Amino acid sequence: MDNSIFRSQFTLGILGGGQLGCMLIESCLPYNIPVSVLDSDPDAPASRMTNHFTKGDITDYETVYRFGKTVDLLTIEIENVNVEALRALKSEGVQVYPDPETIYLVQDKGLQREFYQKQGFPVPEFLLTENAEDVKKAADFLPAVHKTRKAGYDGRGVVKLRGEKDLENAFQEPGVLEKLIDIDKEISVITARSRSGKIIHFDPVELVFHDDRNMLDYLLSPADLSEQIKSEAVKLALTITESLGMIGILAVELFLDKNGKLFVNEIAPRPHNSGHQTIEGSYTSQYEQHLRAILDLPFGSTENILPSVMINLLGEDGFEGDVTYEGIEDALGMKGAYVHLYGKTKTRPFRKMGHITVLADNVGAALENAKILQKKVKVKA
Ligand code: ADP
Numbered sequence: 503m504d505n506s507i508f509r510s511q512f513t514l515g516i517l518g519g520g521q522l523g524c525m526l527i528e529s530c531l532p533y534n535i536p537v538s539v540l541d542s543d544p545d546a547p548a549s550r551m552t553n554h555f556t557k558g559d560i561t562d563y564e565t566v567y568r569f570g571k572t573v574d575l576l577t578i579e580i581e582n583v584n585v586e587a588l589r590a591l592k593s594e595g596v597q598v599y600p601d602p603e604t605i606y607l608v609q610d611k612g613l614q615r616e617f618y619q620k621q622g623f624p625v626p627e628f629l630l631t632e633n634a635e636d637v638k639k640a641a642d643f644l645p646a647v648h649k650t651r652k653a654g655y656d657g658r659g660v661v662k663l664r665g666e667k668d669l670e671n672a673f674q675e676p677g678v679l680e681k682l683i684d685i686d687k688e689i690s691v692i693t694a695r696s697r698s699g700k701i702i703h704f705d706p707v708e709l710v711f712h713d714d715r716n717m718l719d720y721l722l723s724p725a726d727l728s729e730q731i732k733s734e735a736v737k738l739a740l741t742i743t744e745s746l747g748m749i750g751i752l753a754v755e756l757f758l759d760k761n762g763k764l765f766v767n768e769i770a771p772r773p774h775n776s777g778h779q780t781i782e783g784s785y786t787s788q789y790e791q792h793l794r795a796i797l798d799l800p801f802g803s804t805e806n807i808l809p810s811v812m813i814n815l816l817g818e819d820g821f822e823g824d825v826t827y828e829g830i831e832d833a834l835g836m837k838g839a840y841v842h843l844y845g846k847t848k849t850r851p852f853r854k855m856g857h858i859t860v861l862a863d864n865v866g867a868a869l870e871n872a873k874i875l876q877k878k879v880k881v882k883a
Contacts, residue, residue, distance in 0.1 A: 513538055514793075515573030517560045519546030521844040521854065522579035522773045522789075525781065527551045529789035540569045547844045548579075563587045570596050577750065577796055578772050581608050582653060599697070599749045599796040600771040607746075608771055611678050612651040621745050623738065624765050626757070628680035637663070637672035637679055645682040648672050660716050683765060687758040689725050690776035691739035694791040695748045697798040702791065704784065704804045706735050707776055709755070717852060720872055721812040722865050723779050727758075734764055742769060751792040753777060775814070779859045782840045783810035808838075808861040811872040815856035815881050817849035823883035825849040827856075832878040836871055838862050848883075855881045 514530065516523045519541030527537050527548055538554035539546070549555045558565040560580070566587035570576050575597040576588070588602035607613050618625045630651075631637050637648055644666065650659035650673050661671045662682060688709040695701045708725035709718055727735070739754035746752070746769075753774030755767040777788035786794075786802025794801050817825075825847060833839045838861040846855055858875055862868035 512536070512575075513554070513573045515540070515569060515576040516548070517566065517569075517576065517578045517583045518580040519543070519548035519555065520579060521547050521842075521856075523548040524551055524844065525778070525787075525842075526577075526579060526773060526789045526792065528781075529787060529793050535793075538569070538573050540565070545847055547846060550845060560584065567591060570598070575599065575796060577792070578605065581605050581770065581772065585609070597796075600752075601747065601749065604746050604748060604771050608769060610651050611649050611654070611768065612676065614768060615678055615680070618742075618766050621742075623742060624763065626680040626683050626765050628678050631672075631677045631679050633676075634669075634672040634674045637677070638669050640679055641666055641669060643679060643681070644668075646679050647682055649678045649680070651676045651678060662716075683757045684760045685757050686760045686762075687725065687727070688767070689727070689735055689756045689758060689764075690721075690774070691735050691754045691756065692751060692774065692777045692780070692788050693739050693743040693748070693754065694751045694788075694795045694801065695743050696795040696801065697749055700801060701740060701743060702801045702804050703736055703740060704777065704780060704788070705806060706732055706756075707779070709776055715852065717816070718775060718814055720869070720876070721776060721779060722869065723783055723810045723812070724806065724865070726865070731758060731762065731764070738764060738766065742766070746771075750795045751777070751788050775854075778842070778857050779810040779812040780804075781842075782859050783807060783861055808863065809865045809868055810859050810861045811865065811868040812857055812859045813872050813876050814854055815843070815858065815879060817851050817853040817855055817881050817883075819851045821881070821883040822850045823848060825855060826882050828880040828882060829875075829878035833858055833875050836860070836875065838868070839871065839875060849881050 513536045515538045519539045524547045539548045540556045542559045544557045560583045566584040570591040585606045592598045645664045689706045691706045693703040705724040707723040753770040757765045780787040833841045840859045843856040860868045860872045
């Protein structure tokens with residue numbers, strides 16, 4: 503066990519200062535662990551949560567390398583970072599978790615799918631495409647989903663091609679064309695593996711998406727699944743975690759199709775949107791489990807204290823500029839509701855500005871309350 507954090511002079515470095523970084527810092531507070539953050543936006547959510555904020559580009563080799571030299575252990579809250587610099591730092595003895603090669607794999611949806619296929623994990627049938635012309639040539643593969651290989655997130659870089667008339671929406675950059683799955687449920691299983699190989703998982707959650715925007719509408723914890731599907735999903739997530747030799751938190755997003763078959767959609771080797779509710783809903787949050795995994799400390803219990811529903815607070819469509827929040831008082835007055843505002847000063851349509859977790863004795867009751875808040879709480883400018 504590396505208990506260096508319980509001695510003096512230990513600093514954790516985080517690449518990225520978004521909301522996931524903020525919540526990771528929150529989990530460091532009970533241990534008073536000093537945290538350094540690198541982000542190009544001096545106003546990034548985590549910038550106000552640490553005295554050690556460095557403004558700099560996390561995709562730039564020199565910037566990441568120099569930052570990495572100032573910390574004892576380096577982790578990420580977003581995978582779009584300079585992997586070359588992480589490889590160099592690792593080779594010079596800096597502790598980097600997750601491993602740079604895992605981050606490299608996850609940066610590219612094409613490589614990810616090739617990895618799953620090679621390892622025998624179930625993935626939707628796919629083709630790799632170089633440009634939109636390639637996609638047009640594969641018209642008989644439709645209905646399908648076209649995804650950019652790199653730098654897509656929150657549904658950006660994903661387009662559904664149901665018929666030939668949609669082909670004009672294909673991306674003019676390297677992509678993955680995969681069969682459109684007739685989805686019954688989208689599930690996420692969060693696991694964590696420590697440096698000494700201990701492995702844990704949270705109960706699967708269900709992600710309910712806006713149909714058009716491919717963005718999360720709300721999350722149900724735990725997911726309503728048969729025992730068999732639940733154990734298949736967990737087993738799949740644990741096997742992927744092991745086969746990556748993952749160190750830290752891994753979110754495994756799965757599709758359950760209408761025939762009861764599971765497919766891997768994608769993975770994220772960092773704390774994830776589908777684990778926000780673990781802060782209040784579980785004995786130990788995903789953020790704290792990540793910390794314990796990378797520091798090789800004993801894990802906490804992943805059991806849920808109560809069922810929960812999590813809603814993202816997104817910037818309202820049609821509003822852009824200095825943010826104001828409407829209806830927060832309603833959430834504050836509701837039993838079991840926990841508000842998180844990320845402190846982003848500017849809103850724009852569908853930007854993730856915060857989230858609310860609602861706990862209740864059962865998921866149905868939590869959902870009822872979450873839907874009330876979804877109507878009342880608005881992010882505007
Ligand atoms: P992102 O990286 O932006 O989260 P995803 O690859 O997870 O992108 O896709 C976003 C959403 O699009 C998914 O959550 C799902 O709702 C839908 N989607 C993606 N791939 C498929 C597919 N093969 N079949 C059906 N729906 C899909």
